[in-house]
Amino acid sequence: MAFVNQIILTKTAKETEQIGEKIAKELIKEGLTRTATCVCLEGNLGAGKTTFAKGFAKGLGIKEIIISPTFAILKRFKIQDSRFKNFYHIDAYRLQGGKDAEALNLKEVLANPTNLVLIEWPNNLKVLLKGEFLTINFDFLTEKKRSLNFSKPMVK
Numbered sequence: 318m319a320f321v322n323q324i325i326l327t328k329t330a331k332e333t334e335q336i337g338e339k340i341a342k343e344l345i346k347e348g349l350t351r352t353a354t355c356v357c358l359e360g361n362l363g364a365g366k367t368t369f370a371k372g373f374a375k376g377l378g379i380k381e382i383i384i385s386p387t388f389a390i391l392k393r394f395k396i397q398d399s400r401f402k403n404f405y406h407i408d409a410y411r412l413q414g415g416k417d418a419e420a421l422n423l424k425e426v427l428a429n430p431t432n433l434v435l436i437e438w439p440n441n442l443k444v445l446l447k448g449e450f451l452t453i454n455f456d457f458l459t460e461k462k463r464s465l466n467f468s469k470p471m472v473k
């Protein structure tokens with residue numbers, strides 16, 4: 318997997334989108350997994366998580382416009398792939414703890430190998446184990462510069 322254990326600097330929103338697109342394309346090529354394939358996006362407001370998600374969706378061939386699902390919390394998109402059937406974009410900013418995760422059926426979503434999942438504000442979801450999935454930590458450097466810190470998922 319590209320970028321794992323690396324810190325990538327981007328100078329424009331477009332560059333962050335392109336990294337999202339590249340990661341999505343790599344993930345759909347990876348071998349079978351027992352659970353959903355999930356990427357956690359950490360970082361402050363405006364750090365670039367949804368911008369990354371836009372490029373990620375593009376990499377999956379999704380034509381719909383990706384906006385922050387803050388008000389919906391979870392949005393599902395169908396995808397045309399031999400293995401993956403759904404892309405879930407989750408924004409847990411407004412959530413606190415396990416109860417909300419239950420309401421979203423998150424456990425089921427994460428258990429299904431045909432799901433690809435992106436989660437903004439994963440720390441608000443208690444069902445997620447820290448480091449369980451590939452995690453990207455976004456940092457705001459200057460108005461246009463961001464750092465994307467890729468960490469390795471824990472071996473399951």
Ligand SMILES: Nc1ncnc2c1ncn2[C@@H]1O[C@H](COP(=O)(O)OP(=O)(O)OP(=O)(O)O)[C@@H](O)[C@H]1O
Nearest residue numbers: 327328329330333362363364365366367368461463
């Ligand atoms: N290098 C860059 N990478 C990503 N976004 C950038 C960059 N430079 C400027 N931007 C701008 O910063 C903003 C990032 O907003 P975005 O919604 O992606 O952040 P977010 O991390 O999802 O925030 P939130 O936690 O509020 O959902 C956008 O307006 C984007 O155009």
Ligand SMILES: [Mg+2]
Nearest residue numbers: 366367385437
């Ligand atoms: Mg966002």
